[in-house]
Amino acid sequence: MNNNFSEYIEKAEEKALEYLNKYKKYAFDPSLDCYNSKASYEGSIRRWTHIVQKGLSMSNYNYGSGRKAYDSLVELLLSYSKEYSISEGFYEEGLNAAEEYLKKNAYKINDYQELRKKLDSIPGKRINEKAVLKYESKPKMEYRQMNYEEMVKDRHSIRHFSDKELVLEDVLYAVELADYSPSACNRKGWTTYIITNRDRINEVLRYQNGNKGFGEEIKILALITYDLHFCNLDRELFQAYIDGGLYAMNLMNALHSEGIAVVPLSASLHKEQEEEVRRILNIDDSEVFILFLGMGNYADSNLVTKNSKRNSVKVIGD
Ligand SMILES: Cc1cc2nc3c(=O)[nH]c(=O)nc-3n(C[C@H](O)[C@H](O)[C@H](O)COP(=O)(O)O)c2cc1C
Missing domain, CATH: 3.40.109.10 (NADH Oxidase)
Known part of the structure:
Protein backbone atom coordinates (compact mmCIF):
# COMPACT_ATOMS: atom_id res chain seq x y z
CA MET A 1 0.00 0.00 0.00
CA ASN A 2 1.14 3.53 -0.70
CA ASN A 3 1.78 5.76 2.22
CA ASN A 4 -0.22 8.95 1.69
CA PHE A 5 0.49 10.42 5.12
CA SER A 6 2.13 13.65 3.95
CA GLU A 7 -0.57 14.29 1.36
CA TYR A 8 -3.34 13.83 3.95
CA ILE A 9 -1.61 16.06 6.45
CA GLU A 10 -0.99 18.77 3.90
CA LYS A 11 -4.70 18.81 3.06
CA ALA A 12 -5.72 18.70 6.71
CA GLU A 13 -3.44 21.65 7.46
CA GLU A 14 -4.99 23.59 4.61
CA LYS A 15 -8.45 22.83 5.95
CA ALA A 16 -7.45 23.73 9.52
CA LEU A 17 -5.98 27.02 8.36
CA GLU A 18 -9.01 27.81 6.24
CA TYR A 19 -11.24 27.14 9.24
CA LEU A 20 -9.09 29.31 11.49
CA ASN A 21 -9.23 32.16 8.99
CA LYS A 22 -13.00 31.93 8.74
CA TYR A 23 -13.27 31.71 12.51
CA LYS A 24 -11.20 34.89 12.89
CA LYS A 25 -13.24 36.63 10.23
CA TYR A 26 -16.77 35.62 11.27
CA ALA A 27 -17.02 34.49 14.91
CA PHE A 28 -18.12 37.30 17.24
CA ASP A 29 -16.10 38.84 20.05
CA PRO A 30 -18.40 38.61 23.12
CA SER A 31 -16.82 41.67 24.74
CA LEU A 32 -18.10 44.01 22.00
CA ASP A 33 -21.50 45.67 21.72
CA CYS A 34 -21.27 46.59 18.07
CA TYR A 35 -20.82 44.30 15.06
CA ASN A 36 -20.64 44.56 11.31
CA SER A 37 -23.11 41.77 10.58
CA LYS A 38 -26.68 41.08 11.59
CA ALA A 39 -25.84 37.42 12.27
CA SER A 40 -23.14 38.38 14.79
CA TYR A 41 -25.62 40.67 16.52
CA GLU A 42 -28.12 37.85 16.64
CA GLY A 43 -25.54 35.40 18.03
CA SER A 44 -24.40 37.81 20.69
CA ILE A 45 -27.91 39.01 21.64
CA ARG A 46 -29.11 35.42 21.94
CA ARG A 47 -26.13 34.60 24.14
CA TRP A 48 -26.58 37.54 26.53
CA THR A 49 -30.35 37.01 26.60
CA HIS A 50 -29.74 33.44 27.68
CA ILE A 51 -27.25 34.50 30.35
CA VAL A 52 -29.76 36.99 31.79
CA GLN A 53 -32.51 34.34 31.69
CA LYS A 54 -30.22 31.78 33.30
CA GLY A 55 -29.55 34.17 36.18
CA LEU A 56 -33.31 34.67 36.61
CA SER A 57 -33.86 30.90 36.74
CA MET A 58 -31.55 30.34 39.72
CA SER A 59 -33.46 29.07 42.75
CA ASN A 60 -31.13 30.85 45.18
CA TYR A 61 -31.53 34.15 43.32
CA ASN A 62 -29.03 36.78 44.29
CA TYR A 63 -30.52 40.26 43.79
CA GLY A 64 -28.29 42.63 41.88
CA SER A 65 -26.14 39.85 40.44
CA GLY A 66 -26.00 39.36 36.69
CA ARG A 67 -25.55 43.09 36.20
CA LYS A 68 -22.74 42.70 33.66
CA ALA A 69 -24.96 40.47 31.50
CA TYR A 70 -27.84 42.93 31.78
CA ASP A 71 -25.65 45.91 30.81
CA SER A 72 -24.11 44.02 27.89
CA LEU A 73 -27.53 42.97 26.62
CA VAL A 74 -28.93 46.50 26.82
CA GLU A 75 -25.93 48.02 25.01
CA LEU A 76 -26.22 45.41 22.27
CA LEU A 77 -29.96 45.90 21.80
CA LEU A 78 -29.40 49.62 21.55
CA SER A 79 -26.70 49.43 18.91
CA TYR A 80 -28.57 46.71 17.00
CA SER A 81 -31.76 48.82 16.92
CA LYS A 82 -29.92 51.62 15.14
CA GLU A 83 -28.97 49.39 12.23
CA TYR A 84 -31.38 46.51 11.75
CA SER A 85 -35.04 45.52 11.91
CA ILE A 86 -36.40 45.40 15.44
CA SER A 87 -39.33 43.16 14.47
CA GLU A 88 -37.30 40.05 15.12
CA GLY A 89 -38.09 37.34 17.66
CA PHE A 90 -34.59 37.26 19.16
CA TYR A 91 -34.59 41.05 19.61
CA GLU A 92 -37.98 41.06 21.35
CA GLU A 93 -36.87 38.11 23.48
CA GLY A 94 -33.79 40.12 24.51
CA LEU A 95 -35.88 43.16 25.41
CA ASN A 96 -38.22 40.92 27.36
CA ALA A 97 -35.38 39.39 29.40
CA ALA A 98 -33.97 42.86 30.12
CA GLU A 99 -37.42 44.08 31.24
CA GLU A 100 -37.84 41.13 33.57
CA TYR A 101 -34.37 41.57 35.04
CA LEU A 102 -35.04 45.22 35.77
CA LYS A 103 -38.47 44.57 37.25
CA LYS A 104 -37.11 41.86 39.51
CA ASN A 105 -34.26 44.04 40.73
CA ALA A 106 -36.16 47.36 40.86
CA TYR A 107 -35.91 47.80 44.63
CA LYS A 108 -32.45 46.33 44.94
CA ILE A 109 -30.27 48.50 42.74
CA ASN A 110 -29.28 52.08 43.44
CA ASP A 111 -29.27 53.38 39.89
CA TYR A 112 -32.68 51.92 38.99
CA GLN A 113 -34.11 55.21 37.62
CA GLU A 114 -31.18 55.63 35.28
CA LEU A 115 -31.47 52.04 34.04
CA ARG A 116 -35.24 52.39 33.62
CA LYS A 117 -34.80 55.49 31.48
CA LYS A 118 -32.22 53.83 29.28
CA LEU A 119 -34.28 50.68 28.74
CA ASP A 120 -37.39 52.76 27.96
CA SER A 121 -35.41 54.56 25.27
CA ILE A 122 -34.77 51.32 23.37
CA PRO A 123 -37.38 50.87 20.65
CA GLY A 124 -39.28 47.62 20.11
CA LYS A 125 -42.33 45.64 21.07
CA ARG A 126 -42.61 44.61 24.72
CA ILE A 127 -43.93 41.07 24.53
CA ASN A 128 -44.45 40.92 28.29
CA GLU A 129 -43.88 37.21 28.59
CA LYS A 130 -42.17 35.30 31.34
CA ALA A 131 -38.43 35.18 30.62
CA VAL A 132 -38.13 31.90 32.52
CA LEU A 133 -40.67 29.09 32.57
C1 LIG B 1 -22.72 22.43 23.62
C2 LIG B 1 -23.55 23.01 24.73
C3 LIG B 1 -22.93 23.64 25.78
C4 LIG B 1 -23.68 24.16 26.84
N1 LIG B 1 -23.05 24.70 27.91
C5 LIG B 1 -23.77 25.11 28.98
C6 LIG B 1 -23.10 25.56 30.15
O1 LIG B 1 -21.87 25.58 30.23
N2 LIG B 1 -23.87 25.95 31.19
C7 LIG B 1 -25.23 25.91 31.16
O2 LIG B 1 -25.86 26.26 32.16
N3 LIG B 1 -25.90 25.48 30.06
C8 LIG B 1 -25.19 25.07 28.98
N4 LIG B 1 -25.83 24.59 27.87
C9 LIG B 1 -27.30 24.56 27.83
C10 LIG B 1 -27.86 25.63 26.90
O3 LIG B 1 -27.80 26.86 27.53
C11 LIG B 1 -29.29 25.23 26.52
O4 LIG B 1 -29.24 24.02 25.82
C12 LIG B 1 -29.99 26.26 25.66
O5 LIG B 1 -30.13 27.48 26.33
C13 LIG B 1 -31.38 25.77 25.24
O6 LIG B 1 -32.16 25.47 26.37
P1 LIG B 1 -32.75 24.03 26.66
O7 LIG B 1 -31.61 23.05 26.69
O8 LIG B 1 -33.44 24.15 27.99
O9 LIG B 1 -33.69 23.70 25.55
C14 LIG B 1 -25.10 24.08 26.81
C15 LIG B 1 -25.71 23.44 25.72
C16 LIG B 1 -24.96 22.90 24.72
C17 LIG B 1 -25.65 22.18 23.58
Whole structure:
Protein backbone atom coordinates (compact mmCIF):
# COMPACT_ATOMS: atom_id res chain seq x y z
CA MET A 1 0.00 0.00 0.00
CA ASN A 2 1.14 3.53 -0.70
CA ASN A 3 1.78 5.76 2.22
CA ASN A 4 -0.22 8.95 1.69
CA PHE A 5 0.49 10.42 5.12
CA SER A 6 2.13 13.65 3.95
CA GLU A 7 -0.57 14.29 1.36
CA TYR A 8 -3.34 13.83 3.95
CA ILE A 9 -1.61 16.06 6.45
CA GLU A 10 -0.99 18.77 3.90
CA LYS A 11 -4.70 18.81 3.06
CA ALA A 12 -5.72 18.70 6.71
CA GLU A 13 -3.44 21.65 7.46
CA GLU A 14 -4.99 23.59 4.61
CA LYS A 15 -8.45 22.83 5.95
CA ALA A 16 -7.45 23.73 9.52
CA LEU A 17 -5.98 27.02 8.36
CA GLU A 18 -9.01 27.81 6.24
CA TYR A 19 -11.24 27.14 9.24
CA LEU A 20 -9.09 29.31 11.49
CA ASN A 21 -9.23 32.16 8.99
CA LYS A 22 -13.00 31.93 8.74
CA TYR A 23 -13.27 31.71 12.51
CA LYS A 24 -11.20 34.89 12.89
CA LYS A 25 -13.24 36.63 10.23
CA TYR A 26 -16.77 35.62 11.27
CA ALA A 27 -17.02 34.49 14.91
CA PHE A 28 -18.12 37.30 17.24
CA ASP A 29 -16.10 38.84 20.05
CA PRO A 30 -18.40 38.61 23.12
CA SER A 31 -16.82 41.67 24.74
CA LEU A 32 -18.10 44.01 22.00
CA ASP A 33 -21.50 45.67 21.72
CA CYS A 34 -21.27 46.59 18.07
CA TYR A 35 -20.82 44.30 15.06
CA ASN A 36 -20.64 44.56 11.31
CA SER A 37 -23.11 41.77 10.58
CA LYS A 38 -26.68 41.08 11.59
CA ALA A 39 -25.84 37.42 12.27
CA SER A 40 -23.14 38.38 14.79
CA TYR A 41 -25.62 40.67 16.52
CA GLU A 42 -28.12 37.85 16.64
CA GLY A 43 -25.54 35.40 18.03
CA SER A 44 -24.40 37.81 20.69
CA ILE A 45 -27.91 39.01 21.64
CA ARG A 46 -29.11 35.42 21.94
CA ARG A 47 -26.13 34.60 24.14
CA TRP A 48 -26.58 37.54 26.53
CA THR A 49 -30.35 37.01 26.60
CA HIS A 50 -29.74 33.44 27.68
CA ILE A 51 -27.25 34.50 30.35
CA VAL A 52 -29.76 36.99 31.79
CA GLN A 53 -32.51 34.34 31.69
CA LYS A 54 -30.22 31.78 33.30
CA GLY A 55 -29.55 34.17 36.18
CA LEU A 56 -33.31 34.67 36.61
CA SER A 57 -33.86 30.90 36.74
CA MET A 58 -31.55 30.34 39.72
CA SER A 59 -33.46 29.07 42.75
CA ASN A 60 -31.13 30.85 45.18
CA TYR A 61 -31.53 34.15 43.32
CA ASN A 62 -29.03 36.78 44.29
CA TYR A 63 -30.52 40.26 43.79
CA GLY A 64 -28.29 42.63 41.88
CA SER A 65 -26.14 39.85 40.44
CA GLY A 66 -26.00 39.36 36.69
CA ARG A 67 -25.55 43.09 36.20
CA LYS A 68 -22.74 42.70 33.66
CA ALA A 69 -24.96 40.47 31.50
CA TYR A 70 -27.84 42.93 31.78
CA ASP A 71 -25.65 45.91 30.81
CA SER A 72 -24.11 44.02 27.89
CA LEU A 73 -27.53 42.97 26.62
CA VAL A 74 -28.93 46.50 26.82
CA GLU A 75 -25.93 48.02 25.01
CA LEU A 76 -26.22 45.41 22.27
CA LEU A 77 -29.96 45.90 21.80
CA LEU A 78 -29.40 49.62 21.55
CA SER A 79 -26.70 49.43 18.91
CA TYR A 80 -28.57 46.71 17.00
CA SER A 81 -31.76 48.82 16.92
CA LYS A 82 -29.92 51.62 15.14
CA GLU A 83 -28.97 49.39 12.23
CA TYR A 84 -31.38 46.51 11.75
CA SER A 85 -35.04 45.52 11.91
CA ILE A 86 -36.40 45.40 15.44
CA SER A 87 -39.33 43.16 14.47
CA GLU A 88 -37.30 40.05 15.12
CA GLY A 89 -38.09 37.34 17.66
CA PHE A 90 -34.59 37.26 19.16
CA TYR A 91 -34.59 41.05 19.61
CA GLU A 92 -37.98 41.06 21.35
CA GLU A 93 -36.87 38.11 23.48
CA GLY A 94 -33.79 40.12 24.51
CA LEU A 95 -35.88 43.16 25.41
CA ASN A 96 -38.22 40.92 27.36
CA ALA A 97 -35.38 39.39 29.40
CA ALA A 98 -33.97 42.86 30.12
CA GLU A 99 -37.42 44.08 31.24
CA GLU A 100 -37.84 41.13 33.57
CA TYR A 101 -34.37 41.57 35.04
CA LEU A 102 -35.04 45.22 35.77
CA LYS A 103 -38.47 44.57 37.25
CA LYS A 104 -37.11 41.86 39.51
CA ASN A 105 -34.26 44.04 40.73
CA ALA A 106 -36.16 47.36 40.86
CA TYR A 107 -35.91 47.80 44.63
CA LYS A 108 -32.45 46.33 44.94
CA ILE A 109 -30.27 48.50 42.74
CA ASN A 110 -29.28 52.08 43.44
CA ASP A 111 -29.27 53.38 39.89
CA TYR A 112 -32.68 51.92 38.99
CA GLN A 113 -34.11 55.21 37.62
CA GLU A 114 -31.18 55.63 35.28
CA LEU A 115 -31.47 52.04 34.04
CA ARG A 116 -35.24 52.39 33.62
CA LYS A 117 -34.80 55.49 31.48
CA LYS A 118 -32.22 53.83 29.28
CA LEU A 119 -34.28 50.68 28.74
CA ASP A 120 -37.39 52.76 27.96
CA SER A 121 -35.41 54.56 25.27
CA ILE A 122 -34.77 51.32 23.37
CA PRO A 123 -37.38 50.87 20.65
CA GLY A 124 -39.28 47.62 20.11
CA LYS A 125 -42.33 45.64 21.07
CA ARG A 126 -42.61 44.61 24.72
CA ILE A 127 -43.93 41.07 24.53
CA ASN A 128 -44.45 40.92 28.29
CA GLU A 129 -43.88 37.21 28.59
CA LYS A 130 -42.17 35.30 31.34
CA ALA A 131 -38.43 35.18 30.62
CA VAL A 132 -38.13 31.90 32.52
CA LEU A 133 -40.67 29.09 32.57
CA LYS A 134 -41.86 26.63 35.18
CA TYR A 135 -41.14 23.03 34.29
CA GLU A 136 -43.34 20.35 35.81
CA SER A 137 -41.55 17.04 36.24
CA LYS A 138 -43.52 13.84 35.80
CA PRO A 139 -43.56 10.30 37.14
CA LYS A 140 -40.77 8.24 35.53
CA MET A 141 -43.18 6.10 33.49
CA GLU A 142 -44.59 9.15 31.72
CA TYR A 143 -41.17 10.00 30.32
CA ARG A 144 -40.84 6.55 28.80
CA GLN A 145 -44.26 6.77 27.18
CA MET A 146 -43.76 10.07 25.37
CA ASN A 147 -43.71 10.08 21.59
CA TYR A 148 -40.84 11.80 19.82
CA GLU A 149 -42.48 15.22 19.48
CA GLU A 150 -43.59 15.21 23.11
CA MET A 151 -40.13 14.21 24.28
CA VAL A 152 -38.24 16.78 22.23
CA LYS A 153 -40.53 19.58 23.37
CA ASP A 154 -40.46 18.42 26.97
CA ARG A 155 -36.65 18.32 27.31
CA HIS A 156 -35.08 21.33 29.00
CA SER A 157 -31.73 22.02 30.55
CA ILE A 158 -32.34 21.53 34.25
CA ARG A 159 -30.04 23.40 36.60
CA HIS A 160 -31.38 22.43 40.01
CA PHE A 161 -31.69 18.94 41.37
CA SER A 162 -33.28 17.27 44.38
CA ASP A 163 -31.11 15.96 47.22
CA LYS A 164 -32.01 12.38 46.31
CA GLU A 165 -29.14 10.34 44.88
CA LEU A 166 -29.37 9.32 41.25
CA VAL A 167 -29.37 5.59 40.45
CA LEU A 168 -26.19 4.85 38.49
CA GLU A 169 -27.80 1.90 36.68
CA ASP A 170 -30.44 4.24 35.17
CA VAL A 171 -27.68 6.43 33.77
CA LEU A 172 -25.82 3.40 32.43
CA TYR A 173 -28.98 2.16 30.71
CA ALA A 174 -29.29 5.52 28.90
CA VAL A 175 -25.62 5.29 27.89
CA GLU A 176 -26.35 1.87 26.43
CA LEU A 177 -29.21 3.33 24.36
CA ALA A 178 -27.07 6.23 23.15
CA ASP A 179 -24.58 3.77 21.73
CA TYR A 180 -27.11 3.14 18.93
CA SER A 181 -26.16 6.59 17.58
CA PRO A 182 -25.06 6.77 13.96
CA SER A 183 -21.42 7.54 13.25
CA ALA A 184 -19.32 7.85 10.10
CA CYS A 185 -18.66 4.25 8.94
CA ASN A 186 -19.99 3.01 12.27
CA ARG A 187 -16.76 3.76 14.10
CA LYS A 188 -18.21 4.90 17.44
CA GLY A 189 -15.05 6.42 18.83
CA TRP A 190 -16.85 7.95 21.80
CA THR A 191 -16.37 7.30 25.51
CA THR A 192 -18.59 8.51 28.33
CA TYR A 193 -16.77 9.08 31.60
CA ILE A 194 -19.21 8.86 34.49
CA ILE A 195 -18.14 10.61 37.67
CA THR A 196 -20.07 9.78 40.83
CA ASN A 197 -17.73 10.98 43.57
CA ARG A 198 -18.78 14.36 45.00
CA ASP A 199 -15.25 15.68 45.52
CA ARG A 200 -14.17 14.64 42.04
CA ILE A 201 -17.26 16.26 40.49
CA ASN A 202 -16.43 19.51 42.28
CA GLU A 203 -12.80 19.25 41.25
CA VAL A 204 -13.70 18.83 37.57
CA LEU A 205 -16.39 21.53 37.60
CA ARG A 206 -13.84 24.06 38.84
CA TYR A 207 -12.47 23.97 35.30
CA GLN A 208 -15.83 24.24 33.52
CA ASN A 209 -17.10 27.72 32.76
CA GLY A 210 -20.89 27.54 33.00
CA ASN A 211 -21.99 25.86 36.24
CA LYS A 212 -21.94 28.76 38.69
CA GLY A 213 -24.84 28.69 41.14
CA PHE A 214 -25.85 25.06 40.57
CA GLY A 215 -22.77 22.86 39.96
CA GLU A 216 -22.78 21.68 43.57
CA GLU A 217 -26.27 20.18 43.09
CA ILE A 218 -25.18 17.87 40.26
CA LYS A 219 -25.32 14.25 41.43
CA ILE A 220 -23.56 12.53 38.54
CA LEU A 221 -21.33 14.23 36.00
CA ALA A 222 -20.51 12.77 32.60
CA LEU A 223 -17.85 13.79 30.13
CA ILE A 224 -18.16 12.60 26.54
CA THR A 225 -14.94 12.34 24.56
CA TYR A 226 -14.05 11.08 21.09
CA ASP A 227 -10.83 9.21 20.38
CA LEU A 228 -8.94 10.48 17.33
CA HIS A 229 -7.57 6.98 16.76
CA PHE A 230 -10.99 6.26 15.23
CA CYS A 231 -10.70 9.01 12.62
CA ASN A 232 -9.54 8.55 9.08
CA LEU A 233 -6.64 10.87 8.17
CA ASP A 234 -8.26 11.60 4.82
CA ARG A 235 -10.81 14.48 5.11
CA GLU A 236 -11.95 13.83 8.68
CA LEU A 237 -10.34 16.67 10.59
CA PHE A 238 -13.62 17.59 12.31
CA GLN A 239 -15.34 14.18 12.29
CA ALA A 240 -14.76 13.56 16.01
CA TYR A 241 -16.87 16.61 16.87
CA ILE A 242 -19.63 15.68 14.44
CA ASP A 243 -19.99 12.07 15.57
CA GLY A 244 -19.39 13.03 19.20
CA GLY A 245 -22.09 15.71 18.98
CA LEU A 246 -24.62 13.30 17.50
CA TYR A 247 -23.87 10.82 20.27
CA ALA A 248 -24.15 13.50 22.95
CA MET A 249 -27.61 14.54 21.76
CA ASN A 250 -28.78 10.95 21.71
CA LEU A 251 -27.49 10.46 25.23
CA MET A 252 -29.34 13.55 26.42
CA ASN A 253 -32.58 12.31 24.88
CA ALA A 254 -32.06 8.82 26.32
CA LEU A 255 -31.49 10.30 29.79
CA HIS A 256 -34.58 12.44 29.40
CA SER A 257 -36.71 9.47 28.48
CA GLU A 258 -35.42 7.71 31.62
CA GLY A 259 -36.77 10.62 33.68
CA ILE A 260 -33.30 11.93 34.55
CA ALA A 261 -32.83 15.70 34.79
CA VAL A 262 -29.88 16.86 32.68
CA VAL A 263 -27.94 20.00 31.90
CA PRO A 264 -25.42 19.97 29.05
CA LEU A 265 -22.27 21.82 30.06
CA SER A 266 -19.79 23.09 27.52
CA ALA A 267 -16.52 21.19 27.19
CA SER A 268 -15.05 23.96 25.02
CA LEU A 269 -12.43 24.75 27.62
CA HIS A 270 -9.28 26.83 27.65
CA LYS A 271 -6.19 24.74 27.02
CA GLU A 272 -5.08 24.89 30.67
CA GLN A 273 -8.54 23.92 31.92
CA GLU A 274 -8.62 20.95 29.58
CA GLU A 275 -5.21 19.80 30.79
CA GLU A 276 -6.45 19.85 34.39
CA VAL A 277 -9.58 17.82 33.57
CA ARG A 278 -7.47 15.36 31.58
CA ARG A 279 -5.19 14.94 34.58
CA ILE A 280 -8.02 14.51 37.11
CA LEU A 281 -9.87 11.91 35.01
CA ASN A 282 -6.78 10.33 33.49
CA ILE A 283 -7.99 10.89 29.92
CA ASP A 284 -5.69 9.92 27.08
CA ASP A 285 -4.11 12.59 24.90
CA SER A 286 -5.84 11.07 21.83
CA GLU A 287 -9.34 11.91 23.09
CA VAL A 288 -10.98 15.25 22.34
CA PHE A 289 -13.65 16.68 24.62
CA ILE A 290 -17.22 16.83 23.32
CA LEU A 291 -19.59 17.74 26.17
CA PHE A 292 -20.18 17.45 29.90
CA LEU A 293 -23.60 16.41 31.21
CA GLY A 294 -24.70 17.32 34.72
CA MET A 295 -27.39 14.98 36.04
CA GLY A 296 -29.69 14.51 38.99
CA ASN A 297 -33.31 13.92 39.97
CA TYR A 298 -35.84 16.67 39.37
CA ALA A 299 -36.39 19.09 42.24
CA ASP A 300 -39.98 19.83 43.29
CA SER A 301 -40.08 23.00 41.24
CA ASN A 302 -37.91 23.88 38.28
CA LEU A 303 -37.42 27.16 36.46
CA VAL A 304 -35.99 26.78 32.97
CA THR A 305 -34.78 29.28 30.40
CA LYS A 306 -36.67 29.74 27.16
CA ASN A 307 -35.60 27.85 24.06
CA SER A 308 -36.95 30.32 21.52
CA LYS A 309 -37.43 29.08 17.98
CA ARG A 310 -35.24 30.27 15.15
CA ASN A 311 -36.12 29.90 11.50
CA SER A 312 -33.23 27.81 10.28
CA VAL A 313 -34.46 26.11 7.14
CA LYS A 314 -33.63 26.94 3.55
CA VAL A 315 -35.45 24.74 1.07
CA ILE A 316 -33.54 24.51 -2.19
CA GLY A 317 -36.06 23.75 -4.92
CA ASP A 318 -35.59 23.40 -8.68
C1 LIG B 1 -22.72 22.43 23.62
C2 LIG B 1 -23.55 23.01 24.73
C3 LIG B 1 -22.93 23.64 25.78
C4 LIG B 1 -23.68 24.16 26.84
N1 LIG B 1 -23.05 24.70 27.91
C5 LIG B 1 -23.77 25.11 28.98
C6 LIG B 1 -23.10 25.56 30.15
O1 LIG B 1 -21.87 25.58 30.23
N2 LIG B 1 -23.87 25.95 31.19
C7 LIG B 1 -25.23 25.91 31.16
O2 LIG B 1 -25.86 26.26 32.16
N3 LIG B 1 -25.90 25.48 30.06
C8 LIG B 1 -25.19 25.07 28.98
N4 LIG B 1 -25.83 24.59 27.87
C9 LIG B 1 -27.30 24.56 27.83
C10 LIG B 1 -27.86 25.63 26.90
O3 LIG B 1 -27.80 26.86 27.53
C11 LIG B 1 -29.29 25.23 26.52
O4 LIG B 1 -29.24 24.02 25.82
C12 LIG B 1 -29.99 26.26 25.66
O5 LIG B 1 -30.13 27.48 26.33
C13 LIG B 1 -31.38 25.77 25.24
O6 LIG B 1 -32.16 25.47 26.37
P1 LIG B 1 -32.75 24.03 26.66
O7 LIG B 1 -31.61 23.05 26.69
O8 LIG B 1 -33.44 24.15 27.99
O9 LIG B 1 -33.69 23.70 25.55
C14 LIG B 1 -25.10 24.08 26.81
C15 LIG B 1 -25.71 23.44 25.72
C16 LIG B 1 -24.96 22.90 24.72
C17 LIG B 1 -25.65 22.18 23.58
